[in-house]
Amino acid sequence: MEVTEPINHRLINAKDACFNVRKAARAVTQFYDHCLEPAGIRATQFTLLVSMASVAARTLTEMASTLVMDRTTLTRNLKPLEKLGYIETIEPRDKRSKAYALTEKGRETLMKGIPLWQSAQHKIISGLGQDRYEHILKELDGLTKIISEM
Secondary structure, three states: OOOOOOOOHHHHHHHOHHHHHHHHHHHHHHHHHHHHHHHOOOHHHHHHHHHHHOOOOEEHHHHHHHHOOOHHHHHHHHHHHHHOOOEEEEOOOOOOOOEEEEOHHHHHHHHHHHHHHHHHHHHHHHHHOHHHHHHHHHHHHHHHHHHHHO
16 A cells, blocks of 8 residues: 555654654663673663572563563573573473573672662662652553553
8 A cells, every 4th residue: 555645753653652662662771781781781681680580490481471572582582691601491390391590690690780770770760750650660561461451
């Protein structure tokens, strides 16, 4: 189908949920990447390490569900962590799926990242204010739930 009328991209971008959520996500990710740089990890890697720190082992399916990521993207993000020795593949209960666990090196890296993450959190909360920050988190959670039910 050919578009015959000019597209007002500014209007579309201003009102587009996907564009604006992704734009904010890129800005937040870049900020956290910069803040976590002294620990030698990026925001996505930090999130994955945190996700694994609370349990002895996580299957790929469990992590993908928790993080709302497809398994292919998650696998692609886990490979560098495994290469760096931060995580390891372990024998899962169900042999049909892969499971991962945090290594000691991964735990040490995570521990280096936590104060940097806390500092980043503090800067964001200070910039937004506590009430606005909590409101944004609540709205993002609501958006995630609504989208997952569609």
